[in-house]
Amino acid sequence: MNQLTTAELWIVIASFALVLVQGTWLFLDARKRGLGRYAWFWGIWGSTTMPLPLLLYWIFIIRKRR
Numbered sequence: 001m002n003q004l005t006t007a008e009l010w011i012v013i014a015s016f017a018l019v020l021v022q023g024t025w026l027f028l029d030a031r032k033r034g035l036g037r038y039a040w041f042w043g044i045w046g047s048t049t050m051p052l053p054l055l056l057y058w059i060f061i062i063r064k065r066r
Contacts (some may be wrong), residue, residue, distance in 0.1 A: 005035030015050075022054055033061065 025054065027043025035042070042061075046053040 019047055019050050022050055025055055026053060030057075030061070033065070035061070 023043050023046035026046035027039050030039035030042040042053065043058055046057070
């Protein structure tokens, strides 16, 4: 079995941490903006990939309210 090198392991850990922080921030910000049950949608979707959910949240939620 192919083992991860130290650099690859840190990349995986950093990616996991960034996605987790992104999902948490999207959930909390959506809840703060009063999006109700859609806060869960943004939080879960933000915890799956990066950076598409963040970009679309910025386009459709943050810019729309300005």
